[in-house]
Amino acid sequence: MDAGKCRWGGVRSGRTTNERQAAMSVSDQVRTGERADLLAVLQRHRGFLRHTVRDLTDEQAAQRSTASELCLGGLLKHVAVTEERWARFAVGGAEAMQSTPIDWAGQFRMAEGETLAGLLAEYDRVAAGTDALVTTLDLDASHPLPEAPWFEPGAAWSVRRVLLHVIAETAQHAGHADVIRESIDGAKTMG
Template sequence: MTSTAQLTGERADLLQTLRRHRGFLLQTVDGLTDEQAAARSTVSELCPGGLIKHVAGTEERWMLFAVGGAEAMQREEIDWVGQFRMAPGETLAGLVERFRAVADHTDGLIATLDLDAAHPLPQAPWFEPGASWTVRRVLLHLIAETSQHAGHADILREAIDGSKTMG
């Protein structure tokens, strides 16, 4: 894992902020059983383990984009529904382990990538046609995505066992 002490300025700030929000998300699932992590505790399709899975997959795909553009990001088909659920045989421990491995890989890339390097975004209805994102913009998106889902996980956790990890 890259130490924030080795980085300065903007890179250190981006890494520290991303790590903080990852930590909130991991804190929210700490102590849950696999059954609790897979439980849909609200009318939403979301479950805590599924959010860990989704955030790891999202971070991994966006860092593929940061390195190799849209083509690299789109190498594998996305299971738009399954990415938010724990599949049979998946465990929270396994999902957290993958989450941490993806995070470690991203942390290393933050230390080395040119933050100004940009790639055209993939064609999708939610992206402005012809727009490009820099590596910096990708990292800001990952911070926002992780933060948003940490909040979702906190609501789900409170509905499961009454724990409030962020409030």
Template sequence: MTSTEQLTRERADLLQTLRRHRGFLLHTVDGLTDEQAATRSTVSELCLGGLIKHVAGIEERWMLFAVGGAEAMQREEVDWVGQFQMAQGETLAGLVERFRQIAEQTDELIATLDLDAAHPLPQAPWFEPGASWTVRRVLLHVIAETSQHAGHADILREAIDGAKTMG
């Protein structure tokens, strides 16, 4: 794993913040069974295992973008519904392991990528037409996504067994 001591202050700050929010998310699912992780504990379609899967996928796709732009990000089609659910045969341990592998790859990239390098965003109704994002902006987006979903996970966990992981 990349040592933050070897990174510039900005890179170290970005990496430390991302790691903190990943840690919050992973702490939320600690000790759950696969059945609990797949439980829809609110009126939402979200489950904890699905959130782990979604955040891993988000991080992976955005880091593909950081390296190779929209084309690299869109090589594989996204299952917009299934990414939030645990599929038949998926386990929480397997989803967490994949999340950690992607996190490790991202940590290594943060140490090497030019934070000022930019790529045009993919065409989508939620992006400004013709806009580009720098690698720095991509990392901030991944941090925001991870943080937001860690909060969602905390609510779902509390509805399952009363545990409050962030409060």
């Protein structure tokens, strides 16, 4: 093993033994506890979503194949944008979530010059960031939700609730993606 690396992949930093043990404890929790379960479910649904775009061209990924305005590339973009916004919320609350503008309609379409490979790479980047956060954040920490007609006024969500919401959002859109893909060429995620 590289002398500059710790066994869990981090760079040695002059941490005390207790700090190293605490970091390993969090790492162990991720592999065995609630955090591992949350990540496993999220990763499974991400996999379903990714599976729906296998072997497609950019043109097929941008195609509206149902009565919906949705396309597969747009769904990937939307899920990545949504996951990243909720990750910012988990860290810094509503202000952090809203720190970058969002193109509400454009996030559901592939824009000129966007490619399926690029959207998948962005989704992978966002997923890796979320996965890393799950290993470090207090799942019980909470923040007040942003003001919006779809949120109960004055409500707050814990990091755990945010992760459950991201899982539900990903699963729901993986189902949408399956219908869209089947409409394009008959391929299905399952069955």
